[in-house]
Amino acid sequence: AQKVTQAQTEISVVEKEDVTLDCVYETRDTTYYLFWYKQPPSGELVFLIRRNSFDEQNEISGRYSWNFQKSTSSFNFTITASQVVDSAVYFCALSEAPGANSKLTFGKGITLSVRP
Amino acid sequence: KAGVTQTPRYLIKTRGQQVTLSCSPISGHRSVSWYQQTPGQGLQFLFEYFSETQRNKGNFPGRFSGRQFSNSRSEMNVSTLELGDSALYLCASSPYLGEKLFFGSGTQLSVL
Numbered sequence: 106a107q108k109v110t111q112a113q114t115e116i117s118v119v120e121k122e123d124v125t126l127d128c129v130y131e132t133r134d135t136t137y138y139l140f141w142y143k144q145p146p147s148g149e150l151v152f153l154i155r156r157n158s159f160d161e162q163n164e165i166s167g168r169y170s171w172n173f174q175k176s177t178s179s180f181n182f183t184i185t186a187s188q189v190v191d192s193a194v195y196f197c198a199l200s201e202a203p204g205a206n207s208k209l210t211f212g213k214g215i216t217l218s219v220r221p
Numbered sequence: 222k223a224g225v226t227q228t229p230r231y232l233i234k235t236r237g238q239q240v241t242l243s244c245s246p247i248s249g250h251r252s253v254s255w256y257q258q259t260p261g262q263g264l265q266f267l268f269e270y271f272s273e274t275q276r277n278k279g280n281f282p283g284r285f286s287g288r289q290f291s292n293s294r295s296e297m298n299v300s301t302l303e304l305g306d307s308a309l310y311l312c313a314s315s316p317y318l319g320e321k322l323f324f325g326s327g328t329q330l331s332v333l
Contacts, residue, residue, distance in 0.1 A: 140321070148309060149224075150324035196264065206277045206318050207254050211264035 107132045109199050111212035118187055119220050126182040126215050128197030134158075139173065139180045140198040140209065150196065156180065187219045223248065225325035227312050233331045239300040242328045246293050246314030252276075253295040254322060255287060258309040267310075270295055271318050299330075307332045 108131040118124045130139065141153040154164065156173050164171045168185045184191055194216050198209040226245040234240050246253050255267040266279040270289035287297040293314075299306055309329050313322035 142324075147326055148311075148329075149326040150311065150313070150322075152321055152323065155321050198264075200319075206269055207252055207313070207315050207320065207322055208266050208269060208277050208279075209256075209264075209322065210266070213263045 107134075107199050107201055107210040109197050109210055109212035111197055111215050113215045114213070115216045115218070117218040117220065120189060121186050122219075123183060123185050124187050124217065124219075126184075126195050126197075126217070128180045128182065128212060130178050130180065130197070130199045132199060132201060134201045136201075138200040140196075140200065141171065141180075141182050142196045142198060142211075144194040144196065144214070146193075153182075184217075187217075189219050189221055192217060192219045225312055225314050225323055227310075227325040227328050229328060230326065231329045231331075233333060234302050235333050236302055236304060238302050239298065240302060240330060241296055241298045242310055242312075242330070244295045244297075244312030244314075244325060246295070246312075247323055250314035250316050250323070251293050252315045252318050252320070253289055253293065254313045254315075255295070255297050256311045256313065257281075258311060258327070259307070264311070267297065269318075276318060302332045304332050306330065 110129045137158045139156045142150040170183045172181045194214045196214045197212045228243045252271045254269040269277040273289045284300045289295045309327045311327045313324045
């Protein structure tokens with residue numbers, strides 16, 4: 106069975122600090138996708154990134170970067186120079202059988218508060 | 222392009238009643254998924270539809286059902302509501318199965 110663990114539940118930082126959100130996953134599949142979604146107070150989940158299990162290259166998008174390590178089954182997310190607008194709940198998710206269905210297994214989420 | 226639209230935004234029902242939630246996917250998207258979000262259980266997969274057929278179902282009782290219409294719009298129904306059904310119900314759409322999901326803002330259901 107698949108499982109996604111986000112051990113951190115709440116993180117509070119001061120604006121401009123760097124912050125890393127941890128994600129550890131479990132799956133028996135060799136082919137899978139990993140995701141990060143952001144949920145602002147409005148409620149909708151905003152897609153941030155999708156990573157294929159065969160692609161371990163780290164990715165950077167502006168202030169956001171992701172570190173995927175299959176050896177430790179981790180897919181961590183770093184926000185550099187955090188801003189107040191980054192305050193939200195962040196979810197890591199896992200999808201097995203890509204192409205067959207879109208079912209996501211989510212972690213419990215991390216509430217990030219960025220203080221001015 | 223308009224995003225995923227869910228109606229209504231808020232709903233209050235009493236135990237034993239039934240409820241129908243509606244979801245209009247992004248134009249051109251053929252797959253619609255539903256998720257339940259609660260503080261205790263987090264985000265849990267309910268079901269997924271593609272081309273009017275249910276393709277995948279989560280571990281929820283038979284009181285939870287859904288359907289998809291020929292225009293890809295979807296509805297989910299919960300019968301004999303229980304207090305524990307109070308949750309944010311999120312709908313997501315994607316062009317095809319296995320693609321990344323685009324979520325709506327959800328319907329907040331409160332069961333009294």
